[in-house]
Each structure stands twice: as structure tokens, then as C-alpha cells.
Amino acid sequence: MTEYSFTIGILTLSDKGARGEREDLSGEVIREMIAAVGEVTHYRVIPDDLETIVETLVDWVDRDGVDLVLTTGGTGLSPRDVTPEATARVLDWEIPGMAEAMRAASMKKTPHAMLSRARAGVRRQSIIINLPGSPKGVRENLEVVLPALTHGLKKLKGDPTDCAR
Structure with a gap:
């Protein structure tokens, strides 16, 4: 845990999951990986x-x-895949580098990564990041942005320290 206490929300988008027809394995991967950032x-x-x-x-x-x-x-690209549109509606501004970094890293593993429409951005003093739906995709994408998350959250909350080392 950092000297900052960050709160975290995990939002799984799944018609089958919402009906209880599919276990949320991706949400569990997020929960495990994000423990060092906050609660x-x-x-x-x-x-x-x-x-x-x-x-x-x-x-x-x-x-x-x-x-x-x-x-x-x-x-x-499925007709029911509307997470990026919903996210775009609520963001004050995007953090394009996060989505770009996730796609770039994923492209090294599969050409299908170029089909991802995931977004990352800020609403008020909160960061919202779209991750893929598969546990493997979640792990691979979260590994990419995890090293920058605590720093980004601190800056968003007003941390005045210099970024340069």
C-alpha cells in the first residue's frame, strides 16, 4: 500500500455474467493484480x-x-460491446498513452489486439481504464499500465513533487 489510500472499483461488463451464467474470472485477476495500489x-x-x-x-x-x-x-467489435462509448460519455479527458501502450503490448502477442477499442481517461479526480474481457487479456494489459498507475493517481490528487528524478 502506498502513502496514499486509493479506492478501486472493478466493473465487469457481461450479459452472461450479469445473468449468472458465467463466472467473473477477469474481475478476480484484476482484484489480485491491483492489491498493491489500493483497496x-x-x-x-x-x-x-x-x-x-x-x-x-x-x-x-x-x-x-x-x-x-x-x-x-x-x-x-461485437454489437453489444459498448464499454468504450459509455466511457467516452463520462470522461473529462482521455489518457491516450495508456490505451496505446496496452494495444502496442498486446500486438506483440496477437494481431487481434488492433481490434480493441479500449479507452483510458479521467473523470474528476478518478482514472477509468477499459480492459479486455478475458482473464489473459486483463493480465497482459494491466501489467502494462500498472507501473504508472500509482504515480498517475498521486498526480491527479495533487501531489506536488517533481516527476523528474
């Missing part, structure tokens, strides 16, 4: 529904003040 205070599995995703992201950030929201699922 998971919010967790939900909801359907791939644009308005429900928007409402959940806004509630978690605006009402509850969650510092970091990691979504899993809904970033591909």
Missing part, C-alpha cells in the same frame, strides 16, 4: 448496456469518489 471498495457485474454502464461509472466516481475504476469486457 477494492466497489465491484459489480452488469450487462453490456450503455446507459447502465454510464450510470454506474458516474455513481462510483461522482457520488462515491472511487479513485480508480477498471472495467473488463465490452471493448471489441
Whole structure:
């Protein structure tokens, strides 16, 4: 745990998961990997529904003040994959380097990575990052952004220390 205490939300987007027809293995991977950054205070599995995703992201950030929201699922080309659109609706600004870095690292493993539409950005003083829906994809993508997350969250919260070493 850092000297900052960050709260984390894990939002799984899955029609089957929301109906109880699929276990949320990706959410568990996130929970394990993110433990050093802060405490998971919010967790939900909801359907791939644009308005429900928007409402959940806004509630978690605006009402509850969650510092970091990691979504899993809904970033591909299926007609039900609406996570990037929902995320775009709620962001104040994007952090393009995070999404670019995840896609670049994934491209080394599969050409299908170029089909990802994942976004990362800021709403108020919170970071929202879209991750793939598979446990393997979550692990590979979260490994890429994890080294920068604590620093980014500190800066967003107003840490005045210089970034240069």
C-alpha cells in the first residue's frame, strides 16, 4: 500500500455474467493484480448496456469518489460491446498513452489486439481504464499500465513533487 489510500472499483461488463451464467474470472485477476495500489471498495457485474454502464461509472466516481475504476469486457467489435462509448460519455479527458501502450503490448502477442477499442481517461479526480474481457487479456494489459498507475493517481490528487528524478 502506498502513502496514499486509493479506492478501486472493478466493473465487469457481461450479459452472461450479469445473468449468472458465467463466472467473473477477469474481475478476480484484476482484484489480485491491483492489491498493491489500493483497496477494492466497489465491484459489480452488469450487462453490456450503455446507459447502465454510464450510470454506474458516474455513481462510483461522482457520488462515491472511487479513485480508480477498471472495467473488463465490452471493448471489441461485437454489437453489444459498448464499454468504450459509455466511457467516452463520462470522461473529462482521455489518457491516450495508456490505451496505446496496452494495444502496442498486446500486438506483440496477437494481431487481434488492433481490434480493441479500449479507452483510458479521467473523470474528476478518478482514472477509468477499459480492459479486455478475458482473464489473459486483463493480465497482459494491466501489467502494462500498472507501473504508472500509482504515480498517475498521486498526480491527479495533487501531489506536488517533481516527476523528474
